[in-house]
Amino acid sequence: MLSIYDGALEELIYQLGRLPGIGPKSAQRIAFHILGSSAEDTEELVQALRQVKEHVHFCEVCGNVTENERCAICTDERRVKNTICVVAHAKDIQAIEATREFRGLYHVLGGLIDHVGGVEEKDLRVRELLERLYDGTVEEVILALDTSVNGHATMLSLSRILAPAGITVSRLAVGMQAGSEVDFADEISLGFALEGRTVISE
Amino acid sequence: MLSIYDGALEELIYQLGRLPGIGPKSAQRIAFHILGSSAEDTEELVQALRQVKEHVHFCEVCGNVTENERCAICTDERRVKNTICVVAHAKDIQAIEATREFRGLYHVLGGLIDHVGGVEEKDLRVRELLERLYDGTVEEVILALDTSVNGHATMLSLSRILAPAGITVSRLAVGMQAGSEVDFADEISLGFALEGRTVISE
Numbered sequence: 001m002l003s004i005y006d007g008a009l010e011e012l013i014y015q016l017g018r019l020p021g022i023g024p025k026s027a028q029r030i031a032f033h034i035l036g037s038s039a040e041d042t043e044e045l046v047q048a049l050r051q052v053k054e055h056v057h058f059c060e061v062c063g064n065v066t067e068n069e070r071c072a073i074c075t076d077e078r079r080v081k082n083t084i085c086v087v088a089h090a091k092d093i094q095a096i097e098a099t100r101e102f103r104g105l106y107h108v109l110g111g112l113i114d115h116v117g118g119v120e121e122k123d124l125r126v127r128e129l130l131e132r133l134y135d136g137t138v139e140e141v142i143l144a145l146d147t148s149v150n151g152h153a154t155m156l157s158l159s160r161i162l163a164p165a166g167i168t169v170s171r172l173a174v175g176m177q178a179g180s181e182v183d184f185a186d187e188i189s190l191g192f193a194l195e196g197r198t199v200i201s202e
Numbered sequence: 203m204l205s206i207y208d209g210a211l212e213e214l215i216y217q218l219g220r221l222p223g224i225g226p227k228s229a230q231r232i233a234f235h236i237l238g239s240s241a242e243d244t245e246e247l248v249q250a251l252r253q254v255k256e257h258v259h260f261c262e263v264c265g266n267v268t269e270n271e272r273c274a275i276c277t278d279e280r281r282v283k284n285t286i287c288v289v290a291h292a293k294d295i296q297a298i299e300a301t302r303e304f305r306g307l308y309h310v311l312g313g314l315i316d317h318v319g320g321v322e323e324k325d326l327r328v329r330e331l332l333e334r335l336y337d338g339t340v341e342e343v344i345l346a347l348d349t350s351v352n353g354h355a356t357m358l359s360l361s362r363i364l365a366p367a368g369i370t371v372s373r374l375a376v377g378m379q380a381g382s383e384v385d386f387a388d389e390i391s392l393g394f395a396l397e398g399r400t401v402i403s404e
Contacts, residue, residue: 005296007269008253015250018243020235026223032293033222034254035267041220042255046248048217051210052236053244065237067209091234094207184227 009035058090061132063108063125065090073106080104082139084132086158088112088146095183096144099191104142107132112150113157119150121157133165140168144194146181147172211237260292263334265310265327267292275308282306284341286334288360290314290348298346306344309334314352315359321352323359331360335367342370349376 005013009031016027034042058064059071066072073079073093083104087093090108109124132138143158145151155171162169172193185193207215211233218229236244260266261273268274275281275295285306289295292310311326334340345360347353357373364371377395378387387395 005267006274008250008257009267012250012254015247018247019232021228021231028293028296029223030221031254032291034251035258039255042251045217045220046251048210048214049236049244049248052214052233053241055210056237065207065211072208089234091230094230183231 058108062106063090063110063128064093064106078103081137083142084129084138084140085142085144086129087144088151088154089183091183092144095185095187095190096194098187099194101191101194102142107141109154112145112148113154114150115153121161124154126158126161130161130165133162133167138167140170142194143169143171145171148181260310264308265292265312265330266295266308280305283339285344286331286340286342287344287346288331289346290353290356294346304344309343311356314347314350315356316352317355323363326356328360328363332363332367335364335369340369342372345371345373347373349374 012031012034013024013027016022016030017024022030055067056065057067059066059069059074061070061074064071064073068075080103083102084107085096085102085104086107086109087096088109088111093106093108096102096106107125107129109126109129111119111124113119113121113124129141133141141158141162143155145155159169159171172190173195214233214236215226215229218224218232219226224232257269258267259269261268261271261276263272263276266273266275270277282305285304286309287298287304287306288309288311289298290311290313295308295310298304298308309327309331311328311331313321313326315321315323315326331343335343343360343364345357347357361371361373375398376391377398378391
């Protein structure tokens with residue numbers, strides 16, 4: 001989009017436009033909102049951005065977000081310890097939790113296998129997942145991955161790797177829309193998909 | 203939306219959700235993007251936000267955004283000085299400029315008359331507009347306002363105020379959208395299009 005702005009306003013519109021889901025029109029709208037809002041409001045946003053960078057990192061066990069060594073789910077005594085739900089990204093945990101259908105633990109892979117983009121099994125937190133299965137507590141691993149080509153490739157790879165562990169491996173029911181992302185599914189569909197998950201091997 | 207996050211991440215999602223056009227899902231997506239991006243990238247965004255609050259304000263002549271006393275359009279010698287295009291907000295200038303159809307000056311009202319919301323003529327930069335007409339340079343004022351109830355009220359009010367000045371007052375044509383079908387036009391737009399029809403030959 002042709003821009004008549006220069007200096008600080010153009011820079012802010014550029015920086016906002018780099019964020020996911022924010023196009024040139026939205027970036028301009030937000031920049032003008034910032035311009036018209038109080039200095040205190042803007043400073044609150046600035047501090048929130050910095051605090052996240054300073055204090056939030058990933059749980060050393062499951063890879064979920066936390067401000068401590070272990071996340072709120074891993075340290076919650078009420079969670080069921082015999083089931084691990086494997087997700088691609090930490091943000092997918094929020095979507096699964098919203099269904100209120102799952103009371104076990106999580107494991108974040110940190111992505112999906114992507115043969116085109118050069119992401120292989122070794123680039124994901126697969127070894128960390130296997131380590132969590134050693135003590136025999138875990139009886140089922142649910143693969144809650146996108147129903148995309150990469151999600152499917154990751155599911156096949158993981159089910160092959162997990163086969164010798166002698167545990168139940170399941171995946172989300174095909175009740176999700178084909179080609180959709182876990183992160184964007186509505187909580188009812190995602191709840192059905194969890195409830196009707198399909199056993200791959202046991 | 204139910205949130206499993208607390209502390210810094212929840213605060214950032216809240217702060218992002220306060221921006222216009224950003225819902226809970228977008229706020230979460232952006233927050234995770236921030237979490238995953240480099241500290242330098244986030245600091246660039248932080249600085250861009252602060253620079254806008256510190257350096258950008260409104261042109262003392264027309265009300266456009268600027269980092270100086272007068273904006274880039276008011277100080278541009280190539281702009282035609284005898285026509286002023288009146289807009290509600292500074293961001294509307296960008297939309298008019300994108301048409302490349304206008305080479306005159308602008309005047310930002312700072313809003314529209316809104317009888318329900320309690321915005322009256324005196325709350326807008328109308329006096330400042332009249333002051334710009336005193337020296338006789340301006341021959342035409344174009345009212346480029348929304349075709350809403352408030353835009354219409356503002357247009358009527360301004361045309362009444364400007365009548366004694368002895369200048370041409372015009373407004374944007376109302377009609378069909380470019381490239382649209384008669385069959386799909388709403389009846390109000392189609393009514394205006396008929397009423398303001400252009401003679402091709404006579």
